[in-house]
Amino acid sequence: xxxxxxxxxxxxxxxxxxxxxxxxxxxxxxxxxxxxFAQGEMAMFTTYxxxxxxxxxxxxxxxxxxxxxxxxxxxxxxERVVIRPVENAPVLAVVVVFxxxxxxxNSVTGWIYTYTIKPFPSPFPKxxxxxxxxxxxxxxxxGVTLVVLLLLYAFFRFTxxxxxLRAAAQNPESARLVGxxxxxxxxxxxxLAAAIGAVAGMMVAPIVYLDPNMxxxxxxxxxxAALVGGIDSPMGAVIGGFLVGVxxxxxxxxxxxxxxxxxxxxxxxxxVLVVKPSGFFGKVHVTRV
Amino acid sequence: MAFLExxxxxASYGQTQVLHGIxxxxxxxxxxxxxxxxxxxxxxxxRALCGMVRTEGEVRFGGVRIDGRATEDIVRLGIAHAxxxxxxxxxxxxxxxxxxxxxxxxxxxxxxxxxxxxxGYFPRLRERREQQAGTLSGGEQQMLAVSRALMLRPKxxxxxxxxxxxxxxxxxxxxxxxxxxxxxxxxxxLLVEQNAAMALDLADHAYLIxxxxxxxxxxxxxxxxNDAVRRSYLGY
Amino acid sequence: MKRNLLLIIVLLVVASAxxxxxxxxxxxxxxxxxxxxxxxxGLNMLTGYNGQISLGHGAFYAIGAYCTAILxxxxxxxxxxxxxxxxxxxxxxxxxxxLPALRLEGLYLALATFALGVSLPxxxxxxxxxxxxxxVQGIVIAKPxxxxxxxxxxxxxxxxxxLAVALAMxxxxxNLLRGRIGRAMVAIRDQHIAAEAMGVNNALVKSLTFGVxxxxxxxxxxxxxxxxxxxxxxxxxxxxxxxFLVGIVIGGLGSISGAIYGALFIQFVPNIAxxxxxxxxxxxxxxxxxxxxxxxxxxxxxxxxxxxARLSRNAENR
Numbered sequence: 052x053x054x055x056x057x058x059x060x061x062x063x064x065x066x067x068x069x070x071x072x073x074x075x076x077x078x079x080x081x082x083x084x085x086x087x088f089a090q091g092e093m094a095m096f097t098t099y100x101x102x103x104x105x106x107x108x109x110x111x112x113x114x115x116x117x118x119x120x121x122x123x124x125x126x127x128x129x130e131r132v133v134i135r136p137v138e139n140a141p142v143l144a145v146v147v148v149f150x151x152x153x154x155x156x157n158s159v160t161g162w163i164y165t166y167t168i169k170p171f172p173s174p175f176p177k178x179x180x181x182x183x184x185x186x187x188x189x190x191x192x193x194g195v196t197l198v199v200l201l202l203l204y205a206f207f208r209f210t211x212x213x214x215x216l217r218a219a220a221q222n223p224e225s226a227r228l229v230g231x232x233x234x235x236x237x238x239x240x241x242x243l244a245a246a247i248g249a250v251a252g253m254m255v256a257p258i259v260y261l262d263p264n265m266x267x268x269x270x271x272x273x274x275x276a277a278l279v280g281g282i283d284s285p286m287g288a289v290i291g292g293f294l295v296g297v298x299x300x301x302x303x304x305x306x307x308x309x310x311x312x313x314x315x316x317x318x319x320x321x322x323v324l325v326v327k328p329s330g331f332f333g334k335v336h337v338t339r340v
Numbered sequence: 341m342a343f344l345e346x347x348x349x350x351a352s353y354g355q356t357q358v359l360h361g362i363x364x365x366x367x368x369x370x371x372x373x374x375x376x377x378x379x380x381x382x383x384x385x386x387r388a389l390c391g392m393v394r395t396e397g398e399v400r401f402g403g404v405r406i407d408g409r410a411t412e413d414i415v416r417l418g419i420a421h422a423x424x425x426x427x428x429x430x431x432x433x434x435x436x437x438x439x440x441x442x443x444x445x446x447x448x449x450x451x452x453x454x455x456x457x458x459x460g461y462f463p464r465l466r467e468r469r470e471q472q473a474g475t476l477s478g479g480e481q482q483m484l485a486v487s488r489a490l491m492l493r494p495k496x497x498x499x500x501x502x503x504x505x506x507x508x509x510x511x512x513x514x515x516x517x518x519x520x521x522x523x524x525x526x527x528x529x530l531l532v533e534q535n536a537a538m539a540l541d542l543a544d545h546a547y548l549i550x551x552x553x554x555x556x557x558x559x560x561x562x563x564x565x566n567d568a569v570r571r572s573y574l575g576y
Numbered sequence: 577m578k579r580n581l582l583l584i585i586v587l588l589v590v591a592s593a594x595x596x597x598x599x600x601x602x603x604x605x606x607x608x609x610x611x612x613x614x615x616x617x618g619l620n621m622l623t624g625y626n627g628q629i630s631l632g633h634g635a636f637y638a639i640g641a642y643c644t645a646i647l648x649x650x651x652x653x654x655x656x657x658x659x660x661x662x663x664x665x666x667x668x669x670x671x672x673x674x675l676p677a678l679r680l681e682g683l684y685l686a687l688a689t690f691a692l693g694v695s696l697p698x699x700x701x702x703x704x705x706x707x708x709x710x711x712v713q714g715i716v717i718a719k720p721x722x723x724x725x726x727x728x729x730x731x732x733x734x735x736x737x738x739l740a741v742a743l744a745m746x747x748x749x750x751n752l753l754r755g756r757i758g759r760a761m762v763a764i765r766d767q768h769i770a771a772e773a774m775g776v777n778n779a780l781v782k783s784l785t786f787g788v789x790x791x792x793x794x795x796x797x798x799x800x801x802x803x804x805x806x807x808x809x810x811x812x813x814x815x816x817x818x819x820f821l822v823g824i825v826i827g828g829l830g831s832i833s834g835a836i837y838g839a840l841f842i843q844f845v846p847n848i849a850x851x852x853x854x855x856x857x858x859x860x861x862x863x864x865x866x867x868x869x870x871x872x873x874x875x876x877x878x879x880x881x882x883x884x885a886r887l888s889r890n891a892e893n894r
Contacts, residue, residue, distance in 0.1 A: 086686070
């Protein structure tokens with residue numbers, strides 16, 4: 052029972068990270084109807100930037116916020132410089148651009164920082180908080196995730212800029228008609244998504260250790276979470292993330308062993324998509340003929 | 341210098357040319373209507389004014405050229421467009437839709453006042469203010485589209501087929517409100533309509549457009565008496 | 577039409593001469609280009625012609641490769657006999673995967689196939705299956721010898737063998753895509769509701785397309801295994817699937833020649849990238865990818881088509 056509880060709680064911690072990345076994926080999807088395959092690598096790259104800042108001697112939380120800011124800028128830059136020129140290209144061509152981004156970020160990071168695995172510090176104390184059930188870092192990660200999600204929710208729901216961003220994502224033409232600069236809204240969306248990714252990366256790095264390939268599996272789980280929740284539902288993405296995290300841990304520890312954990316993601320994705328293609332919280336799209 | 345002028349507008353969608361040299365003008369404070377059958381190019385003309393479709397030719401607003409400018413900038417000059425298909429933000433609430441209409445305005449207090457005034461014109465919208473806009477009926481969404489345009493406090497309103505899908509009684513109601521707004525608040529209006537009879541009752545001036553060209557122009561009284569218009573568009 | 581036939585004959589003559597002019601290593605590379613061309617043709621059928629995105633075709637390539645390796649190494653089956661088996665297995669696997677995937681459109685299908693592509697290497701490494709798959713170490717297979725009497729070295733023989741298979745498969749594809757099934761595939765891609773309304777059995781055509789596309793990639797995998805003489809799980813990771821997708825986009829979607837351009841790109845550009853930067857070759861590869869997409873959004877085949885059209889228009893105007 053103890054072991055089970057531990058797996059569930061650890062699952063919630065990693066689930067929070069999946070939830071954050073899934074949310075970033077959903078945000079970009081809602082705005083552009085494209086899946087940002089490079090989301091994981093962007094998060095990984097910004098985590099390495101954090102590592103550099105920490106190595107230079109900055110205190111943790113200063114490095115943290117600076118990294119989030121840098122992540123935001125990176126997201127905006129990528130949208131303006133790389134994505135904007137291919138806005139009107141066929142979908143698959145844009146997918147290739149995303150993949151190119153993924154590959155470039157991965158390779159450049161490996162080149163600058165080498166592929167040696169590095170430890171990444173956690174800001175939370177070493178002593179476990181709730182006895183043997185959960186490490187402080189895991190609890191802290193859940194906390195940070197929830198704060199980020201709450202801030203985002205408040206931003207979208209209560210600020211005029213958040214409203215404009217939602218409008219631009221849903222209906223760019225109408226948004227232009229009320230004077231919203233849709234191009235800059237897209238860049239803002241990308242910036243936010245990248246910033247979320249930066250937080251996710253810094254929370255997951257202490258667990259899986261810093262390495263250019265660390266986000267591959269995480270991204271797949273985030274995809275699974277976004278789909279399970281419904282690709283156009285932010286709340287669904289969040290719930291999906293926590294669900295996938297818990298399932299991964301519980302199934303990995305007790306049912307199928309750690310070797311096939313990614314295969315679990317596969318079965319999960321296909322299963323959900325066959326049974327409920329729009330996910331649990333997504334909208335069913337009626338196509339008008 | 342006319343309030344709004346279009347000179348020799350040509351527009352195409354890809355390979356198909358839709359406007360073949362449209363020219364017209366309107367004075368401040370008036371209501372002008374563009375009439376024509378389906379596919380004549382009326383909607384395209386409005387879109388051309390807003391920079392939503394690439395055009396050749398000139399558009400001047402208050403003497404200043406606006407052709408070639410981005411839609412978002414044209415909005416900031418005081419032109420509000422209630423588009424073809426209403427353009428509702430279906431996943432946002434009614435009130436959020438309205439507030440978006442005032443997105444470019446800086447005067448917070450006046451925006452709140454305007455919101456109240458709009459609810460005064462359209463009490464049904466106040467009833468549905470928290471409701472998701474996509475669940476509103478066709479008529480209500482039409483009112484919402486007009487209201488959203490009004491929230492800009494525009495100098496000029498472009499309305500694309502505001503009568504579309506509305507029962508005649510509702511159209512009369514809506515057009516009466518439009519006339520009131522035009523008179524009380526000095527908002528100029530350019531109306532595109534298929535419903536020629538109602539449009540000619542509301543408007544001061546009219547242009548008839550056929551296959552991308554202006555074929556007739558004049559005051560609405562003149563057009564109402566014109567034989568060709570009567571036969572083809574007014575049905576008697 | 578006549579011009580095309582002439583072009584193909586010229587290409588064939590040149591192709592047949594290559595192994596005698598090039599070094600063994602270059603002949604081997606040319607063989608791989610043909611292998612990739614077959615794989616890309618398979619993916620192009622699914623994605624370019626039928627509009628179903630797959631980010632997991634590396635998995636079918638792997639299945640074909642492992643079929644060959646296991647049959648040759650564990651059961652002593654001759655190399656040429658493994659091809660139909662690999663094809664049949666992949667046809668079935670593709671069809672079976674295509675069935676539940678029917679309900680998935682665009683993005684969802686991409687993600688499901690992405691998951692397939694990511695998890696297959698894990699499955700291949702699974703220690704319970706090690707006896708068959710050889711686990712992480714993989715399986716080594718023997719190089720086929722040219723049949724008795726022919727004055728060719730093994731690399732040259734393999735080249736011609738692959739060329740023959742490639743020709744057969746391209747001809748088959750050409751026939752298929754020109755005919756009713758091909759038109760049905762394109763109809764589904766462009767207007768699937770109208771297609772269904774006109775009597776096309778969407779479900780059947782889509783699943784069949786998946787199956788045939790998997791078969792092509794599987795046969796390519798088998799040929800690839802024979803050429804490289806080695807299979808191991810890590811050679812067939814998600815990057816392979818990604819590279820295939822890149823190949824058809826850059827080569828040109830919905831075109832048979834696109835498969836060849838794409839194969840040339842994925843075989844040679846990584847080498848060029850490697851020469852430009854030993855430290856971050858994938859980064860350079862990524863830059864090439866972006867460059868091609870910016871300059872030729874419809875792929876090399878599309879660019880070639882436009883250039884030819886412009887040339888013929890100029891000729892007419894004179």
